[in-house]
Amino acid sequence: MTDQLVRTAPPTDPEAGAKRTAKRRRLRLTGLVILGWVAMFALWEYGSWWFGSRLLPRPLEVFQAGVEIVESGNFVTDFSASVLKTFAGFAVAAAVGAPIGYLMGRYNYWRAFFHDGVTIAGTIPAIVYAVMSLIAFGLSNLGPILAVALVSAPYIALNVAEGIRGVDKSLVTMSEAFGRTPQQIRREVLVPTIVPFVFAAIRMCFAVAWKVEALTEVFGGRNGVGFQIRTEYQLYDIAAVLAWMFLFIVFMLIIERLVLAKSEARLLAWRPQERSSAL
Amino acid sequence: MAVLTIKNLAKTFNVGTPRASRVLDDISFDVRGGTFVSIVGPSGCGKSTLLNIISGVEEHTSGDISLTSDSGGPARMGYVFQDPRLLPWRSVMKNMMYVQNDRSEATVGRCRKYLEMVGLTKNADFFPGQLSGGMQQRVGIARAFAVEPDLLLMDEPFSHLDAITARGLRAQLQDIWAQSKKTVVFVTHDVVEAVELSDRIIVLQPGGRIFEDITIDLPRPRRQTDPTVATLQAEVLGRLETMKAMARTPEAVA
Numbered sequence: 001m002t003d004q005l006v007r008t009a010p011p012t013d014p015e016a017g018a019k020r021t022a023k024r025r026r027l028r029l030t031g032l033v034i035l036g037w038v039a040m041f042a043l044w045e046y047g048s049w050w051f052g053s054r055l056l057p058r059p060l061e062v063f064q065a066g067v068e069i070v071e072s073g074n075f076v077t078d079f080s081a082s083v084l085k086t087f088a089g090f091a092v093a094a095a096v097g098a099p100i101g102y103l104m105g106r107y108n109y110w111r112a113f114f115h116d117g118v119t120i121a122g123t124i125p126a127i128v129y130a131v132m133s134l135i136a137f138g139l140s141n142l143g144p145i146l147a148v149a150l151v152s153a154p155y156i157a158l159n160v161a162e163g164i165r166g167v168d169k170s171l172v173t174m175s176e177a178f179g180r181t182p183q184q185i186r187r188e189v190l191v192p193t194i195v196p197f198v199f200a201a202i203r204m205c206f207a208v209a210w211k212v213e214a215l216t217e218v219f220g221g222r223n224g225v226g227f228q229i230r231t232e233y234q235l236y237d238i239a240a241v242l243a244w245m246f247l248f249i250v251f252m253l254i255i256e257r258l259v260l261a262k263s264e265a266r267l268l269a270w271r272p273q274e275r276s277s278a279l
Numbered sequence: 280m281a282v283l284t285i286k287n288l289a290k291t292f293n294v295g296t297p298r299a300s301r302v303l304d305d306i307s308f309d310v311r312g313g314t315f316v317s318i319v320g321p322s323g324c325g326k327s328t329l330l331n332i333i334s335g336v337e338e339h340t341s342g343d344i345s346l347t348s349d350s351g352g353p354a355r356m357g358y359v360f361q362d363p364r365l366l367p368w369r370s371v372m373k374n375m376m377y378v379q380n381d382r383s384e385a386t387v388g389r390c391r392k393y394l395e396m397v398g399l400t401k402n403a404d405f406f407p408g409q410l411s412g413g414m415q416q417r418v419g420i421a422r423a424f425a426v427e428p429d430l431l432l433m434d435e436p437f438s439h440l441d442a443i444t445a446r447g448l449r450a451q452l453q454d455i456w457a458q459s460k461k462t463v464v465f466v467t468h469d470v471v472e473a474v475e476l477s478d479r480i481i482v483l484q485p486g487g488r489i490f491e492d493i494t495i496d497l498p499r500p501r502r503q504t505d506p507t508v509a510t511l512q513a514e515v516l517g518r519l520e521t522m523k524a525m526a527r528t529p530e531a532v533a
Contacts, residue, residue, distance in 0.1 A: 170360070170362065170364050171364060171366060173336055173364075174358070174360065174364040175377075175378075176335075176336055177334045177335075177336050177356070177358040177432075178356075178357070178358060178377075178378035178426065179355070179356070179378075179380075180377070180378070184377075188366060188369070188377055189366065192366070192368040195368075268368075269406075270367050270368040270369075270406040270407075270408060271367075271408075272408055
């Protein structure tokens with residue numbers, strides 16, 4: 001007699017199984033994030049002990065300096081100044097970069113006209129824009145705004161152009177066959193196609209725009225986070241310099257996690273990767 | 280009354296260049312309201328180009344096309360493509376509504392009705408990416424019927440599907456058509472499919488001319504397993520073989 005191997009699948013509820021797997025995955029990811037932070041602070045603490053707290057203040061000293069900054073009221077004034085300048089610069093970049101990107105993506109003639117200029121503009125180091133803006137506008141708020149706009153506009157233009165070029169022509173043909181107007185096709189086909197590219201541009205731009213904005217303020221600002229970092233540096237208060245930097249990072253994380261990630265998940269809910277991460 | 284009338288239509292690509300090629304030549308026929316007409320022929324004979332010209336997506340080089348609407352207003356067309364061509368970022372229901380001219384209750388109700396007819400009522404809020412290929416094509420069919428077209432154009436809508444799914448969808452299409460009695464121009468390279476679905480088959484030959492116009496006078500609903508359908512399919516296939524043999528001797532076609 002031969003042995004018969006019979007395997008019966010265990011009785012499971014597929015939906016409950018998927019939820020359990022997703023929960024386990026979430027817990028594992030959260031654990032890794034916490035572990036990453038703990039490792040970073042441990043390394044920092046060790047570095048402070050090695051270099052001395054005058055050169056590299058301990059995490060607790062930086063935290064205390066941060067609390068003092070927040071309590072002093074400077075935080076709100078300087079932070080809002082920096083935020084406003086960054087957003088204003090970004091708005092100018094979007095107003096200029098998006099139409100250029102649209103033209104580059106839609107028409108080969110305009111692509112030929114803009115391509116090299118936009119590529120060169122994107123490769124110029126941010127510090128050059130910061131210096132040029134200060135020369136042009138002196139210590140006024142317009143310097144950082146212009147620097148942010150000059151740095152961000154090429155990114156926005158190139159991403160929007162790529163998005164437009166990636167439009168599925170068969171969807172445009174379908175729309176035309178059903179008698180949709182050019183406005184409807186722009187709204188329902190072109191715009192949703194470029195949304196993922198716009199998000200990519202925003203992420204890239206914000207990361208760079210903040211740095212340029214702060215850098216411009218360090219060189220020649222009268223307010224803002226960069227101005228405060230320069231002041232604290234002149235006083236050789238490294239804990240305060242790092243505290244300003246960390247407040248800056250916290251704000252960036254809030255923008256990233258609460259604003260960008262949430263709106264991306266909502267607007268791109270149709271993509272399989274967004275749906276699976278929402279489980 | 281004829282919904283679609285085509286007279287001496289011709290299409291040449293790359294006109295005025297050394298690469299000029301005529302894909303449709305002296306095409307004339309009309310389609311009466313409420314009939315199901317198939318256009319069959321080998322690959323490259325201009326079937327899809329003819330459909331694109333009728334829909335207005337492509338221009339023709341010479342000849343006339345006229346479309347008549349029952350309502351007296353401009354004629355409306357529906358289109359079912361080889362692939363579903365649904366907007367991936369819109370739900371099934373929003374895809375249906377995208378091609379509608381208004382957002383009235385009646386229009387929403389009509390979209391729901393056709394979704395129900397293709398068995399996708401429960402999937403109205405799904406994104407296309409959450410549906411199988413066959414389900415997506417069913418949405419494409421429901422979308423085209425839901426615009427209440429004077430003329431419905433279908434370009435090999437089942438060619439990308441597996442045999443079993445295609446068979447199910449053909450049966451479903453026959454049921455919907457029997458209820459709606461829309462005027463349909465259906466392009467396919469599958470003669471068996473054409474005989475099962477059509478009142479009339481127009482055979483195009485290589486070079487884009489009409490080879491034959493065949494009336495299919497069989498009771499509905501038809502199924503491929505029905506002996507009378509199978510006999511007629513064999514007969515039409517035989518005529519196509521004759522056409523291919525003639526095409527191999529160009530002077531015979533001329």
